Amino acid sequence: xxxxxxxxxxxxxxxxxxxxxxxxxxxxxxxxxxxxxxxxxxxxxxxxxxxxxxxxxxxxxxxxxxxxxxxxxxxxxxxxxxxxxxxxxxxxxxxxxxxxxxxxxxxxxxxxxx
Numbered sequence: 001x002x003x004x005x006x007x008x009x010x011x012x013x014x015x016x017x018x019x020x021x022x023x024x025x026x027x028x029x030x031x032x033x034x035x036x037x038x039x040x041x042x043x044x045x046x047x048x049x050x051x052x053x054x055x056x057x058x059x060x061x062x063x064x065x066x067x068x069x070x071x072x073x074x075x076x077x078x079x080x081x082x083x084x085x086x087x088x089x090x091x092x093x094x095x096x097x098x099x100x101x102x103x104x105x106x107x108x109x110x111x112x113x114x
Contacts, residue, residue, distance in 0.1 A: 003027050006063050013059075018052060021045040025072075034068045036060060039075045046074040 024045040028037040040046035049072045057070040
């Protein structure tokens with residue numbers, strides 16, 4: 001809930017692009033020593049947040065009135081599993097899993113064309 005208020009605070013300051021990158025991220029942890037860890041599942045968002053990490057760290061510290069440090073991590077495994085499939089990959093999967101499509105391909109020599 002507090003994280004949502006922080007994102008609203010950033011939006012009110014005109015930092016909507018930063019907020020959109022933060023929405024593509026997940027608040028992973030906040031240690032007792034004040035280290036806030038963000039996990040990014042999009043490479044581009046990770047790079048942008050890394051670029052703006054000092055400014056974001058200052059915003060975090062100011063909003064929460066605590067001496068917080070920011071660590072941004074890229075989660076490649078989550079990026080791979082959430083990536084949208086290409087149309088060709090979906091057609092390939094369809095031709096392997098759908099019985100009707102498989103029947104048409106084997107009996108009539110058809111192929112899926114996009």
